[in-house]
Amino acid sequence: MNILILSGSPRKGGNTELLAEAFAKGAAAHHHVEIVSVRDYKVNPCLGCNACFKTNGICAQKDDMSVIYEKMSQADMLVIASPVYFYGISAQLKAVIDRFHNPIRDSFHIKKMALLLVGAATLPELFDAILTEYNLCLKFFDIEDAGKVLVRGVKDKGDINNTEALNEAYTLGCSI
Numbered sequence: 001m002n003i004l005i006l007s008g009s010p011r012k013g014g015n016t017e018l019l020a021e022a023f024a025k026g027a028a029a030h031h032h033v034e035i036v037s038v039r040d041y042k043v044n045p046c047l048g049c050n051a052c053f054k055t056n057g058i059c060a061q062k063d064d065m066s067v068i069y070e071k072m073s074q075a076d077m078l079v080i081a082s083p084v085y086f087y088g089i090s091a092q093l094k095a096v097i098d099r100f101h102n103p104i105r106d107s108f109h110i111k112k113m114a115l116l117l118v119g120a121a122t123l124p125e126l127f128d129a130i131l132t133e134y135n136l137c138l139k140f141f142d143i144e145d146a147g148k149v150l151v152r153g154v155k156d157k158g159d160i161n162n163t164e165a166l167n168e169a170y171t172l173g174c175s176i
């Protein structure tokens with residue numbers, strides 16, 4: 001499979017990135033894996049103009065989303081990796097996901113999705129809002145869940161190295 005990981009932290013070398021890399025290392029034995037750090041792409045929020053629905057998918061905005069659309073159209077599996085920002089995913093990653101509101105998504109053939117999340121708090125409900133959105137998106141796009149790694153209590157860069165999460169992500173990657 002072609003596995004595309006959308007990694008949503010603006011912090012280079014942070015916990016999200018380490019988690020995404022561990023997953024990628026495990027999955028790379030059997031699949032082609034690419035990590036796209038959304039901070040490296042200039043993607044504007046969706047304008048909600050719906051012009052793309054009248055132009056066969058041509059977005060009114062000219063930005064780096066065209067590169068991500070191309071990668072999405074080649075992907076068999078999508079991995080969403082994000083820090084928790086006020087109980088949601090990062091705004092940079094949300095901007096990319098909102099741009100899937102485009103008929104170009106009909107050309108995607110993604111059949112599996114996985115979720116990798118990190119947050120500083122340890123409260124049990126930390127990921128509830130994101131999990132609700134994730135499950136609704138699986139249903140909307142008719143995609144199978146391939147697994148999740150949800151990491152609490154990691155705040156500073158590298159904190160995740162002191163947890164079992166990188167092993168967990170590697171193992172999940174191997175299982176794909």
Ligand SMILES: Cc1cc2nc3c(=O)[nH]c(=O)nc-3n(C[C@H](O)[C@H](O)[C@H](O)COP(=O)(O)O)c2cc1C
Pocket residue numbers: 009010011013014015016017082083084085086087088118119120121122126154155156157158
């Ligand atoms: C803008 C912002 C909002 C955050 N909101 C939350 C939050 O709601 N809950 C939480 O547990 N951690 C929150 N955090 C902490 C990050 O999720 C945590 O530091 C994470 O490890 C960052 O991942 P990174 O190293 O990949 O950037 C927030 C951090 C930032 C910068």
